[in-house]
Amino acid sequence: MTTVLRSEPARVDVDEPRPLATELSGSDRTFVLSTRSIAVTVLVITGGIGLFLAWSAVPTMQRYGLGFLTETQWEPESDKLGIGAVLVGTFTVASVALVVAFPLSLLAALYIAEYAPPGLRAPLTSLVDLMAAVPSLVYGLWGFFLLKPYVADVAHWLHQHLGFIPIFRVDTDPDAAVWDRSAYTASAFLAGLAVAMMVIPMATAVMRQVFSQTPPGEREAAFALGATHWGVVRTVVLPFGRGGIIGGTMLGLGRALGETIAVLLIISPSFDLKFRPLEIGTNTISALIAGRFGEAADTQLAALLAAGFVLFVITLVINSLAAMVVARSRSGAGADA
Amino acid sequence: MSAPTVDPDLTPTTIVPAVAAPQAPTTDAAPASLRGTTSVRTAPSVGKNDVDGPRRLLRSTTAEQRFVQLGAWLAAVALAWLVTDRLLPWDGAVAFTLTTFVLGLLIVGLLTAVVGTGPEVVDRVMSAVVHAAVVLLGLALLSTVLFIFLRGREALFHVNFFTHDMEGVGPRDPFTRGGILHAIVGSLIQVGIAVAITIPLGIGTAIYMTEVGGRLARIVRTVVEAMTALPSIVAGLFIYTVAIVTLGLPSSGLAAALALAVMMLPIIARASDVVLRVVPGSLREASLALGASRWRTVWHVVLPTARPGLATAVILGVARGVGETSPVLLTSGSATFLVTNPTGGVMNSLPLYIYSTVRSGEPLEIARAFAAASVLLGLVLTLFVVARLLARPRKGTR
Missing domain, CATH: 1.10.3720.10 (MetI-like)
Known part of the structure; x- marks a missing residue:
């Protein structure tokens, strides 16, 4: 008996697994082929857009060279086209938005993850998502009609008291008996505030997600050592969530750079190269495209496409960096907006 | 009662470094005479501190603390009104809100500093900052939604607004004509x-x-x-x-x-x-x-x-x-x-x-x-x- 049992495995000469049918059945082959063709279609469409933009940027770049990035005027009539001023304007609006949005979203994320009663966390998270779903146009209306008068006052106050700092300067007399209210509206500052409302939910969502993944052991250890609540936040939660804070802010920056309608509604377009966000008049790449596409002939359209391509490359780089930072942090799984 | 007691007078901070009841450390500074006594002040934690009792809340505020918070912010509002409306020419909702915020933080910090130490003051002030930021954000979101509906309410409640288009409707025609x-x-x-x-x-x-x-x-x-x-x-x-x-x-x-x-x-x-x-x-x-x-x-x-x-x-x-x-x-x-x-x-x-x-x-x-x-x-x-x-x-x- 025993010999039989022992000799049986020996009958298999070569120690190889039983051959399995790896060939796909007919329906599976159809499945793979059809999904692959869909994926290729999507690849062609999406990749095609990127290539098309790059390709249409070529003639403009050849014609104007690097000057396209530094030239501030946009005058197709006199063949002077450049995005220097709008590039600065784009970053001015985005910086204002980030300066406002960063502390608010950080604190809001801390509140939801740390301070809010446990029963309130889920509804608050939904509320943040809801805030992200509100159309940008609505925030534009809010900024244009509701905030405008208040913002003019704030800007005037800042100019009056902090005017010695260059970025708070406005090209008018702040101490005039009747100060020029119109010089303080339609500014990058106001546009930035509206854009901040779109940045906040994105950044908050990412940060909250990362904060909520703080290892409970480390938090409780800090509490056990006698740390105050803020002590725990400062020494455990914030260092743990650093990746999420940076990544979330950068994702928000990507959104802020591409925002069109709220900006277009609020600003009064101008092509001056300036670093005075409180002053009337600025422009961003997206607002430039939306404002000029209708009248554009071939050259100008190509230049607008080139501007759009520059904007796309900038947001792409920022988003990729953000995704990398979030993925590298100890947490951040599924931190997609 | 041999339950660990946490005397609010000795630990004014809201944070009790406790994970669950069994591990709850007795405050080192608590005099031995206090241990085992059921004072009125520890009453809220009676029953929760039993070994098999429910998990204790990590962050509970006492009525006194809540009262201090409320008082601080009421004082801040009153003081802000005094400052913006009477003392300085900063009238306006924005100036009032900002002044209230700054004064509120100051008062919260001062009130905590009376009884607490440095870390506690920072803790309270930061907690106030976090809460104020959330209130501000909530106000912004609420004002967005309400503002849109309020400004639109006159035109919104007409049946024709949903059943007609704008063909032939002039910019000054009443809301009973035209729609979207x-x-x-x-x-x-x-x-x-x-x-x-x-x-x-x-x-x-x-x-x-x-x-x-x-x-x-x-x-x-x-x-x-x-x-x-x-x-x-x-x-x-x-x-x-x-x-x-x-x-x-x-x-x-x-x-x-x-x-x-x-x-x-x-x-x-x-x-x-x-x-x-x-x-x-x-x-x-x-x-x-x-x-x-x-x-x-x-x-x-x-x-x-x-x-x-x-x-x-x-x-x-x-x-x-x-x-x-x-x-x-x-x-x-x-x-x-x-x-x-x-x-x-x-x-x-x-x-x-x-x-x-x-x-x-x-x-x-x-x-x-x-x-x-x-x-x-x-x-x-x-x-x-x-x-x-x-x-x-x-x-x-x-």
Whole structure:
């Protein structure tokens, strides 16, 4: 008996697994082929857009060279086209938005993850998502009609008291008996505030997600050592969530750079190269495209496409960096907006 | 009672360094005479500190602390009124709010400093900062929604606002004439076409990326993720250049739908990819082990499991598409009358109607724009709530 049992495995000469049918059945082959063709279609469409933009940027770049990035005027009539001023304007609006949005979203994320009663966390998270779903146009209306008068006052106050700092300067007399209210509206500052409302939910969502993944052991250890609540936040939660804070802010920056309608509604377009966000008049790449596409002939359209391509490359780089930072942090799984 | 006591007089901070009752450390400074006594002050924790009792709240505030907080902020409001309205020429809501905020932090800090030490003061002040920021944010969101509805209420509550279009309606005509039917229908048609294009493509791509895999799938995923960075205005400009300028199509609902589809496609594909990736692999393997083909596994196991998540992804994508103005601005043109044929020339939509009307500067027109914005906001909120309700069952089964 025993010999039989022992000799049986020996009958298999070569120690190889039983051959399995790896060939796909007919329906599976159809499945793979059809999904692959869909994926290729999507690849062609999406990749095609990127290539098309790059390709249409070529003639403009050849014609104007690097000057396209530094030239501030946009005058197709006199063949002077450049995005220097709008590039600065784009970053001015985005910086204002980030300066406002960063502390608010950080604190809001801390509140939801740390301070809010446990029963309130889920509804608050939904509320943040809801805030992200509100159309940008609505925030534009809010900024244009509701905030405008208040913002003019704030800007005037800042100019009056902090005017010695260059970025708070406005090209008018702040101490005039009747100060020029119109010089303080339609500014990058106001546009930035509206854009901040779109940045906040994105950044908050990412940060909250990362904060909520703080290892409970480390938090409780800090509490056990006698740390105050803020002590725990400062020494455990914030260092743990650093990746999420940076990544979330950068994702928000990507959104802020591409925002069109709220900006277009609020600003009064101008092509001056300036670093005075409180002053009337600025422009961003997206607002430039939306404002000029209708009248554009071939050259100008190509230049607008080139501007759009520059904007796309900038947001792409920022988003990729953000995704990398979030993925590298100890947490951040599924931190997609 | 030998329960560990935490005397509020000795530890004014709200944070009790305790994880659960058994581990709750007795405050070192507590005099031995206090231990084991059931004083009135420890009464709230009686019964919770039993070894087998329920988990104790990590952060509980005493009535005294809440009273101090309330008092501090009331004092701040009063003082801020005094400062802005009586002492300094800073009248205005913004100045008042900011002064209240700064004074409130100061008073909270001072009150804590009377009884507590440095870290406690910082803790209280930072807690106040966090709460104030959330209140500010809540106010901003609330003011957005309320402001839109309030400004639009005059034009909103007329039946004709939903059943008529703006053909032949002048900018100064009363609200009993004209409506935004054309914009609503236009939006629905455009988003409908865009969704009809993006759902099969987006979800199909997501299935390929997660279920088939391989090198091509990785390339597709990289490109799709990269294209989520495409600003919506550039998507609109792309369709404008290709379809309208190069191919010579007229500005139409179809062009707008294509622009929306181009914008939504990467968003939906990526969101679906994320949803499909979290379907547990064990479910797939179980199905395959039972002899099901890959196609059947996807159809009968993966997709049903992911259905709520997929629905959420699609609906959020739709909500994004409905509210997006910039692609539509470049591609659809705007009509004042009802157009139901997506290829038949200019067509209006809700965001475009709002945008173009609000810029007219005519007060009645602006009121109409706000009413249309209320409709748009209501639509988005409804879609959002539906998405949340659909997503709920998944949470429950986990």
